[in-house]
Amino acid sequence: MxxxxxxxxxxxxxxxxxxxxxxxxxxxxxxxxxxxxxxxxxxxxxxxxxxxxxxxxxxxxxxxxxxxxxxxxxxxxxxxxxxxxxxxxxxxxxxxxxxxxxxxxxxxxxxxxxxxxxxxxxxxxxxxxxxxxxxxxxxxxxxxLATQHVEQRVARAILRLMQEHGLANDAGTQIAFPVTRKVISEMTGSTLHTVSRLLSRWERQKIVQSQHRRICVLDAVRLEQLTHSVH
Amino acid sequence: MxxxxxxxxxxxxxxxxxxxxxxxxxxxxxxxxxxxxxxxxxxxxxxxxxxxxxxxxxxxxxxxxxxxxxxxxxxxxxxxxxxxxxxxxxxxxxxxxxxxxxxxxxxxxxxxxxxxxxxxxxxxxxxxxxxxxxxxxxxxxxxxLATQHVEQRVARAILRLMQEHGLANDAGTQIAFPVTRKVISEMTGSTLHTVSRLLSRWERQKIVQSQHRRICVLDAVRLEQLTHSVH
DNA sequence: TGCAAAAGTTGAGAAAACGCAAACTTGGTT
DNA sequence: AACCAAGTTTGCGTTTTCTCAACTTTTGCA
CATH class of the missing domain: 2.60.120.10 (Jelly Rolls)
Structure with a gap:
């Protein structure tokens, strides 16, 4: 060699x-x-x-x-x-x-x-x-896992992926590898259906964007807010 | 000194x-x-x-x-x-x-x-x-936390306390220090109410026994079974 | 190019667990 | 001995999240 x-x-x-x-x-x-x-x-x-x-x-x-x-x-x-x-x-x-x-x-x-x-x-x-x-x-x-709801955990998981594995582009920060709904559910102790519903909503709200298995965070500030409980 | x-x-x-x-x-x-x-x-x-x-x-x-x-x-x-x-x-x-x-x-x-x-x-x-x-x-x-229900987690938590901090007596194995429902809920990411309901049931089934804040495991085998999902 | 497999969406109903509330028990302390 | 604080129990309604199901979209590969 x-x-x-x-x-x-x-x-x-x-x-x-x-x-x-x-x-x-x-x-x-x-x-x-x-x-x-x-x-x-x-x-x-x-x-x-x-x-x-x-x-x-x-x-x-x-x-x-x-x-x-x-x-x-x-x-x-x-x-x-x-x-x-x-x-x-x-x-x-x-x-x-x-x-x-x-x-x-x-x-x-x-x-x-x-x-x-x-x-x-x-x-x-x-x-x-x-x-x-x-x-x-x-x-x-x-x-x-002990104290927060699924929505907060999913938001946090995506933020972490963004911070550690993000690639900045003109629109936002894309995660450097393919991530499916299933994967996010396995990271957060949830189900792919719940994750899909959350991501659909966030996509409508222009917080994230995702096509195929690429996820791009458009508004990290709002995503961060979602990690805090609303109380 | x-x-x-x-x-x-x-x-x-x-x-x-x-x-x-x-x-x-x-x-x-x-x-x-x-x-x-x-x-x-x-x-x-x-x-x-x-x-x-x-x-x-x-x-x-x-x-x-x-x-x-x-x-x-x-x-x-x-x-x-x-x-x-x-x-x-x-x-x-x-x-x-x-x-x-x-x-x-x-x-x-x-x-x-x-x-x-x-x-x-x-x-x-x-x-x-x-x-x-x-x-x-x-x-x-x-x-x-990611995959199991509260009942299984509580059963596992009590088993762990028993194994690491248990004092065998004639009836079973007692946990060596006071443990409240609140404490167990904080160990398992649950609430004291849910834990109380579980312990009440297990007490009726003679799996555990508890007075004041002392918990005694009477039937470790059945408690172990409760840690497995029923599916 | 077309098809199968993988991924994603969404609705409807069910289950798990929580939050609130009220009442009860127990044990330590004054 | 009485009381108070801490701990416990239990019912009830609600919320969250899951499960099941059906359907759509996308993509990789034959």
Whole structure:
């Protein structure tokens, strides 16, 4: 395989503090995977033999409950570590990671985790910052599910997608990958019918616009207002 | 202050691998706090100046949403580390920790965290195992909130309390601290009225028994069945 | 180009859970 | 011993959201 160019790691938080030589070192230990849209990077329950960095593309992390219902945990934007079960001492992946667009992923054997933590300044800090942010988001999610109505949760979910995966265009901000009503319902603990009704109304109100599976936020301010309860 | 006896740390997972001398060392760096029932150990938003080990008693971790509604995140059983925001690079506590019974807590200044991780074998591993378990529980909680009905969630919440904080007696297993209908509703994203109706029914069916604020599980098997959807 | 599969819409009725209200119980405190 | 605060129960009407169903639109592929 051709040697990877160290500049691949430029501007990536986990390797921010490394010099060119160290970046080359890290890359020499990595393998690149190209994952086509719709294919999984790893599956729930699999042994966590590797940890991953998403170079390009967008990844959906999802779990199935015992009844086979899907729940979407989060979406990973390019540049982030993911599938780092090892950081928390897990040896199996708790969820499935699905490429929602074509993805480029760097993978390292789990055995290197401790080496990276030890050898590369800033790697551990960034890794635990990522975990910390995810934990914080999970807490927010629990609060929302416990106290808010579907409408508020759907508004929040779309805002989050916009913020993390949005592409600004002339009309508003489009989410960078296809999102169906079903997907939004799996993100919010709702049903595709309820989500469809909400989006139809918001489309009439010019808050969002959607064709096929592309969603574009036209009025983020009003969407934000919808996340607050009306009381 | 009288010197603490190193045997206090016996059988506590984070310091399992330490010898007597090291345990004394760890204790000499600690401060003991006695927290009366109903008082907080730390509050949401406070700077995380210390990290904690619960020696004795039971702690409730809770957050308020912007509307002032309370959501209970989890309950800490004796022997566990808690308030370890620092493990994930946070410098403020994301939640309030409330003593639900009188508590004995060992506290260390946050500045010692890195020292402990470095110096004491097994400490980091145990700390991240605790975090890993909590993350896993949070994931389960999200799944439940997203896909299950109130009845199933309440059954699961009571089972969890029983497993982590239960005291076996002749009739069944009692939860070691007072639990009101309101508390259960805040654990499950429900209302005290709905919880009351459920518990009344389960009491008639001899699945649980409750007087004042003590709850006793009489038939864990049937309670477990109630956590599965009927479909 | 046409067709099947996937995605989306919308109505109508049902179910789950909530909010409100009123009354009751219990236990600690003065 | 009496009272008060906190906790609990239960009925009733309402709201939210789901389920079921039918139909339309879109798109990817043969």
């Amino acid at each position: 051709a040697k990877l160019d160290a500049s691949l790691l430029n501007n990536l938080a986990p390797f921010d503090q490394l010099d060119a030589r160290q970046r080359q070192e890290v890359l020499d230990l990595a393998r690149v995977r190209r994952i086509p849209a719709g294919k999984s990077v790893f599956e729930e329950g699999m042994e966590a033999t590797h940890f991953n960095l998403l170079l390009d593309g967008h990844v959906r992390v999802e779990r199935l409950n015992p009844e086979g219902e899907k729940v979407i945990s989060l979406h990973i934007p390019p540049g982030q570590l993911f599938g780092i079960a090892r950081a928390l001492g897990r040896d199996h992946f708790p969820a499935t990671a699905l490429a929602v667009t074509e993805c480029l992923v760097l993978v390292w054997p789990t055995a290197l985790w401790d080496t990276f933590v030890e050898r590369y300044d800033g790697f551990a800090a960034e890794a635990y910052k990522v975990v910390g942010n995810r934990v914080s988001e999970m807490n927010n999610r629990i609060m929302e | 009288a010197k603490l006896d190193a045997s206090l740390l016996n059988n506590l997972a984070p310091f399992d691998q330490l010898d007597a001398r090291q345990r004394q060392e760890v204790l000499d760096l600690a401060r003991v706090r006695r927290i009366p029932a109903g008082k907080s150990v730390f509050e949401e938003g406070m700077e995380a100046t210390h990290f904690n080990l619960l020696l004795d008693g039971h702690v409730r971790v809770e957050r308020l949403n912007p509307e002032g509604e309370k959501v209970i995140s989890l309950h800490i059983p004796p022997g566990q580390l808690f308030g370890i925001a620092r493990a994930l690079g946070r410098d403020h506590f994301p939640a309030t920790a409330l003593a639900v019974t009188e508590c004995l807590v060992l506290v260390w200044p946050t500045a010692l965290w890195d020292t402990f991780v470095e110096r004491y074998d097994g400490f980091a591993a145990e700390a991240y195992k605790v975090v890993g378990n909590r993350v896993s529980e949070m994931n389960n909680r999200i799944m439940e």
